[in-house]
Amino acid sequence: MRILCPLCGLRDRREFYVSGAAVRIGRPAPGEGPEAMDDYLHLRTNPEGPLDEFWQHEQGCRAWLIVTRDTGTHEVLGVRLAQDIAGGDDAA
Ligand SMILES: [Zn+2]
Structure with a gap:
């Protein structure tokens, strides 16, 4: 895969x-209790x-990327810089 x-x-x-x-998905609302937060933090859904x-180009430019991947076929549907989504460091 590339x-x-x-x-x-x-x-x-x-x-x-x-x-x-x-x-x-499914962050518990305040007051739902520690069990709900524990489930949120440790139980992952595995959607198809x-x-x-989040992917990091660890052995390259080290940038964090958002990779859209089909989990059923592993086809990469899109790649964009995570900083473009989060607003980047432009405020500094
Ligand atoms: Zn890179």
Whole structure:
């Protein structure tokens, strides 16, 4: 599998560190108790289909990316810089 890093170009998947889903669904509301928060932090859903994930180009530019990957086929559907989503460091 190859990932198209927006800064480095097409690279082998082994150059990247995968952190997991970029968005966690179901964050408990305040007051739901420690069990709900424990489940949120430690139990992961494993959806089949397109999923946004945090990937770091660890052996390249070290940028954090949002990779949209089909978890059923492993097809990469899109790659963008995570800083573009979070607003980056432009405020500094
Ligand atoms: Zn890169």
